[in-house]
Amino acid sequence: MRVVMAPGSFPPHLTAPEAARELTAGWLSVRPRDVVVPRPLPDGGEGTPAAVAAAAPDARVRRVPGCTGPDHRTAVGAYLAFPDGTVLIELGRLGAAAGQLHGAALTATSRGAGELLAHALDHGARRLMLAPGERAALDGGAGLLSALGMRLLDTAGCVLPDGGGALARVARIDRSRLLPPPDGGVVVLLDTDRPLLGPAGAAAFDAPRQGGGPAEAADLDRGLARLAALLGGDAERPGAGAAGGAAHALASAWGAVSVRAARGLCELLGLGKELAAADLVLTGSGQEDPEAGYGPLTAEVARLAVTAGTAVTALPGAARQLRRIASGLAARPLP
Structure with a gap:
């Protein structure tokens, strides 16, 4: 049997x-x-690549030193690469810095996740599968997109600093240097139906978990709304608020599609x-x-x-x- x-x-x-x-x-x-x-x-949350690696002996863990942690300190990132060119990355976790978001709701950055994506593309990734994880920066994926070449500019044309607290000052977006997505596409493995904005959105849910109060949550929600207006796309789509809003950013800027985590991982x-x-x-x-x-x-x-x-x-x-x-x-x- x-x-x-x-x-x-x-x-x-x-x-x-x-x-x-x-x-x-x-x-x-x-x-x-x-x-x-x-x-x-795995369910698409924290530890997804490790659980997938245990069930996929042909997958290889690639470690990437020198990434930007969510608290802006240097961290070691990692992702899982399959022989067919599929790469699995957990967006909300990056090395030892992953647990250091408390009190950093306005300043935490997703830049390190973008650095992992860029590294995977440089090393032949043909398809990207992205798990939100549990500890995402509340910057709407702005840091991630910046690492991929997008520039977020204020009214004076200056590049904004990383962190969700700066998003309300975004005046325009320069996509001219944005890296293209891989030919095989980008898939976000959703473990939540959270929209990007509003009382059930990313800031309202995650800001308190990162030590932010009602004022910080409101500031972040306004910044995410400003970024979403410039990026386009459907901010109210179920799952748009996953990974601190990175799911919406990837859908708008890279054409990423979303599937339920259970279905996508079983297929993988x-x-x-x-x-x-x-x-x-x-x-x-x-x-x-x-x-x-x-x-x-x-x-x-x-x-x-x-x-x-x-x-x-x-x-x-x-x-x-x-x-x-x-x-x-x-x-x-x-x-």
């Missing part, structure tokens, strides 16, 4: 790769002759083909409540399993003893 272990994370106890290992160990303790394939699935990992060759898949996430309906990750795995004609079992969202649960499932009569 061939079984695929495709769990998400079970915070705060287990990452997705750890959950897959626990399920694998539990199943093999009862059915040691079965073929068990671990395929941990070739889960559909894996399930077509399997008899059973176990999936689930600790962030789900089965009584309220399963979340997008479990729903996507179940959709792929139905398409492949493969049996699927969803784990309870509150699971803590995954090894025991897997061994119990393995001990039951199987179809």
Whole structure:
């Protein structure tokens, strides 16, 4: 029997790769002759490249020293490169500086994410897949676009400093030096439906998490609105506020398309083909409540399993003893 272990994370106890290992160990303790394939699935949030790397042995981690951290200090960036030219980058995390945003809601920059994108393009990236992550700078992707060659200018024609606090002074945008996107396109893996602006937008949600009060959130929202007016695009589109507004910037300036993170990552990992060759898949996430309906990750795995004609079992969202649960499932009569 061939079984695929495709769990998400079970915070705060287990990452997705750890959950897959626990399920694998539990199943093999009862059915040691079965073929068990671990395929941990990230949700598009923090740690997405690391979780994908655990499920994709052909992917290579590329480290990029000398990047600009969100607090403007030098940091080491990294991204995941696949043999077919696909590159996966987490926009909201950059080296050791990733946790140093508290109190920096107005000044934090996404420039380092743009530097990673530029590095990937310089090294042959054909398609970019971008996970928002959890710790994005609230600059609407301005720093990211600046690293790619775009210039944000004030009324005197001077280049604005990095940080969301300066966006209200943007008078015009110079796109003449903006690097083109790769031929294979740019995909943003959405883990939120947050719009860019307003009471449910990026500034209202993220500013308090970065130590900003109502005044800072209002200033940032005004700046994001000014940037959006110059960039164009649909600031009210669900997901436009992902990664501190970088999702909107990439859609407007680079034509990036957005897909649900679960669907995009399952496609990247070739889960559909894996399930077509399997008899059973176990999936689930600790962030789900089965009584309220399963979340997008479990729903996507179940959709792929139905398409492949493969049996699927969803784990309870509150699971803590995954090894025991897997061994119990393995001990039951199987179809």
